[in-house]
Amino acid sequence: xxxxxxxxxxxxxxxxxxxxxxxxxxxxxxxxxxxxxxxxxxxxxxxxxxxxxxxxxxxxxxxxxxxxxxxxxxxxxxxxxxxxxxxxxxxxxxxxxxxxxxxxxxxxxxxxxxxxxxxxxxxxxxxxxxxxxxxxxxxxxxxxxxxxxxxxxxxxxxxxxxxxxxxxxxxxxxxxxxxxxxxxxxxxxxxxxxxxxxxxxxxxxxxxxxxxxxxxxxxxxxxxxxxxxxxxxxxxxxxxxxxxxxxxxxxxxxxxxxxxxxxxxxxxxxxxxxxxxxxxxxxxxxxxxxxxxxxxxxxxxxxxxxxxxxxxxxxxxxxxxxxxxxxxxxxxxxxxxxxxxxxxxxxxxxxxxxxxxxxxxxxxxxxxxxxxxxxxxxxxxxxxxxxxxxxxxxxxxxxxxxxxxxxxxxxxxxxxxxxxxxxxxxxxxxxxxxx
Numbered sequence: 282x283x284x285x286x287x288x289x290x291x292x293x294x295x296x297x298x299x300x301x302x303x304x305x306x307x308x309x310x311x312x313x314x315x316x317x318x319x320x321x322x323x324x325x326x327x328x329x330x331x332x333x334x335x336x337x338x339x340x341x342x343x344x345x346x347x348x349x350x351x352x353x354x355x356x357x358x359x360x361x362x363x364x365x366x367x368x369x370x371x372x373x374x375x376x377x378x379x380x381x382x383x384x385x386x387x388x389x390x391x392x393x394x395x396x397x398x399x400x401x402x403x404x405x406x407x408x409x410x411x412x413x414x415x416x417x418x419x420x421x422x423x424x425x426x427x428x429x430x431x432x433x434x435x436x437x438x439x440x441x442x443x444x445x446x447x448x449x450x451x452x453x454x455x456x457x458x459x460x461x462x463x464x465x466x467x468x469x470x471x472x473x474x475x476x477x478x479x480x481x482x483x484x485x486x487x488x489x490x491x492x493x494x495x496x497x498x499x500x501x502x503x504x505x506x507x508x509x510x511x512x513x514x515x516x517x518x519x520x521x522x523x524x525x526x527x528x529x530x531x532x533x534x535x536x537x538x539x540x541x542x543x544x545x546x547x548x549x550x551x552x553x554x555x556x557x558x559x560x561x562x563x564x565x566x567x568x569x570x571x572x573x574x575x576x577x578x579x580x581x582x583x584x585x586x587x588x589x590x591x592x593x594x595x596x597x598x599x600x601x602x603x604x605x606x607x608x609x610x611x612x613x614x615x616x617x618x619x620x621x622x623x624x625x626x627x628x629x630x631x632x633x634x635x636x637x638x639x640x641x642x643x644x645x646x647x648x649x650x651x652x653x654x655x656x657x658x659x660x661x662x663x664x665x666x667x668x669x670x671x672x673x674x675x676x677x678x679x680x681x682x683x684x685x686x687x688x689x690x691x692x693x694x695x696x697x698x699x700x701x702x703x704x705x706x707x708x709x710x711x712x713x714x715x716x
Contacts (some may be wrong), residue, residue, distance in 0.1 A: 283422035285309045286411055286595070287410070287411075288409055289410050289468045289469065290410050291439065292388075292464050292465070293410060293464070293465065293468060294422060294423070294505060295431045295464045296460070296461040296462075296463075296464030297426060297461070298426045298430070299457050299464065300361075300457050300458060300460075300461040301426055301430040301434075302433070302434055302457060302700065303453055303455075303456065303457020303458065303461075303577070303609075304430070304434070304454060304457070304458075305430045305431050305433070305434025305435060305438065305543075306434045306435075306437055306438035306440055306441070306450050306453045306454060306618035307434075307450040307451055307453065307454035307519075308434055308438055308439065308450070308542060308543075309343045309435075309453065309524055309535055309538075309542075310438070310448075310450045310451045311330075311388075311451075311523075312326050312329060312330060312331050312521050312525075313327055313371070313388055313439070313447055313449055313450075313524070313528070313535060313569045314371065314375075314380075314447045314451065315382060315385060315537075316524065316525060316528050316669045317442075317447040317449045317528070317535070318375065318380065318448070319381070319382055319385075321691050322525070322654060323521070323525045323650050323653035323658050324520040324650040324651055324654040325382060325650070326338075326650065326651060327521050327522065327603070327646050327647055327648075327650020327651075327653070328386070328523075328526055328647055328650060329386060329389055329521070329643070330416055330517075330520065330521040331643040331647045332386055332390050332638075332643075332651075333389045333390060334391060334393065334643040334646070335637045335640070335643035335644075336390045336393045336394050336397075339529070340394050340397055340648070346509075351379070351402075353403070354402075354403040354465055354466075354468060356398060356399070356402040357399055357402050357462075357465050358401060358462045358465050358466055360361035360395040360396070360398050360399040360402075360463045361399065361458045361459070361462035361465065362458070362459070363391065363392065363395045364391075364392050364395050364399075364455070364458040365455050365456070365459045366629040367388045367391040367395070367454065368388065368392065368451055368452075368454055368455035368458070368582065369391050369455040370384070370388060371384070371385065371388060371448055371451045371452075371455075372448040372451055372452040372455075374440055375446075375447070375448045381446075382450060382603035383517050384711055392463075395511040402519045403487060406687025408504050410468070410555045412615060428549050428550050428553075429544060429681055431543070431546040431549065432543055432544070432546040432547055432550075434537045434543065435538075435539035435540070435542045435543035436536065436540045436544070437539070438450035438453065438537045438539055439535040439537075439538055439540070439652060440536040440539065441453065441567040442535040442536075443533070443535045445535055447535075453713065454489070454642040457496030457574070462602070470563025478622075479653075480546065484509060484662060490631035490633075491626070491629050492626065492630040492631075492634070493637075495507065495622075495626050495629075496630060496633065496634065499587050499621060501582075501617075501621050501677065502618065502622075503619065504541065504675045504676065504677055505614065505617070505675070505676070505677065505679065506634065506637075507559075507672075507675050508573065508672055508675035508676055509614065509638070510634075510637055510638050510641050511668075511672050511675070512576070512577060512669065512672050513581070513638055513641070513642055513644075514638075514641040514642045514644075514645040515645065515665045515668055515669050515672075516580060516585045516665075516669070517622055517645070517646060518642070518645040518646045518648070518649035519545045519580060519661070519662045519663055519665040519666070520638045521646065521650065521660040522647075522650070522653050522661050522662050523583055523586075523596075523651060523658070523662060524538065524657055525653070526579030526586070526662070527541070527586070527596070529585065529658075530658070530659075531586065531588045531592060532588060532614065533588075533592075534594065537593055537644075540593070540597075541593055541596040541597050541600065542596075542600060543589075544597050544601070545597055545601035545603075545604050546604060547601070548600075548601045548604040548608065549604050549605070549607075549608045550604070550608075551605055551608075552604065552605040552606065552607070552609040553603075553608045553609075555609055555611060556568070556608070556609050556612045559609065560613060563689050565613060565617060566677065567618070568609065568610075568613050568678070569614055569617060569677070570673075570676050571611035571614045571676070572606050572607075572609040572613070572679075573610050573614070573673060574673040575606040576603060576606035576607050576677065577601050577669045577670060577673050578669075578670065578671050579600075579602045579603040579606070580599065580603060580662075580666045580669050581666025581669065581670065582595060582598075582599040582669060583595075583599055583662050583666065584598065584659055584660075584662045584663035601686055602691055614662045618634075641682045649661050652664065
């Protein structure tokens with residue numbers, strides 16, 4: 282029987298679950314609305330996908346310190362309500378015949394900024410509710426909930442779009458934020474008011490420069506930094522173009538598009554289970570190099586997708602292979618990265634890494650939208666796939682060297698915590714892209 286973490290954690294978990302399902306019900310919702318309701322082209326859909334990430338990169342530096350010195354649950358409730366109001370404006374204006382691409386862009390920006398503030402507050406809230414020895418259990422429940430929502434949400438959400446209309450999943454996502462706010466409010470209590478230290482260490486601009494300096498000066502982290510930033514950027518840049526290709530030129534129904542991205546998420550569950558035994562059997566370096574190389578080989582296959590069941594099966598197979606390899610690579614990479622960071626540089630380095638990744642994804646998504654406009658979505662997807670084939674050259678070619686005191690024991694407590702950090706970062710990127 283699972284360990285009980287208390288009623289207050291139960292409310293937080295319920296709020297997270299309903300929000301996660303709402304987010305994945307709205308998988309690529311804005312892209313679908315833009316394509317189906319506004320006849321948007323590849324350039325517009327790419328700009329829409331990049332907007333939330335670009336704003337996230339801009340506001341990440343000042344927003345973190347702002348949240349740091351405020352009670353966390355009121356911030357989380359306020360951000361949930363902001364997202365509810367912003368998202369509900371989309372079905373409201375659609376029904377009135379007033380919906381425009383400019384409105385979708387504004388809503389994506391508002392939701393992206395609110396998501397940054399919510400994420401910054403949620404970690405501290407969990408830590409205040411759960412004992413230190415129970416944090417891994419709590420995060421494990423969040424992890425299982427996320428993968429379940431990821432597998433079920435896209436097929437159900439896109440089926441609803443086909444039955445009810447293009448804004449159905451946006452409305453469902455908005456309601457999920459309202460229910461999330463209610464769940465967080467039901468936790469009760471005011472929580473401690475954060476106090477300012479005499480000289481607080483914050484990941485501000487100066488701290489971020491130190492983070493980037495540490496990454497670029499480290500022979501262990503520097504190649505992985507460029508590898509992961511480029512891989513994430515190229516994969517995400519092709520995502521809206523695939524939506525345009527499948528829903529436009531190839532004529533797939535919305536429910537088929539959702540199925541193509543929901544079913545492969547089972548690979549995430551498989552890969553996350555394989556990471557531990559592979560790490561114990563083959564070692565950290567071999568697993569990271571092999572899984573990191575394999576994850577770059579799959580996306581090129583998306584350039585060859587055709588119409589009908591064969592094309593749908595190809596997308597499912599490619600996405601399944603990609604997600605499986607990524608879910609093996611990510612926890613091993615996150616463990617290695619954490620082992621290479623001195624304790625006093627973890628926050629600033631991870632913040633600098635995350636901001637660079639968000640900025641790169643936003644820039645490459647916009648650039649690939651322009652490329653697709655000048656050529657075609659299929660050509661742009663193929664170019665992204667070809668460039669991905671070169672990214673394994675940036676993976677470390679020799680066994681990693683660890684700083685003093687850092688032991689590379691497979692899936693220790695530090696490894697598990699690193700996996701949680703990487704998962705949270707990945708989900709934040711995906712959520713910004715989905716909305």
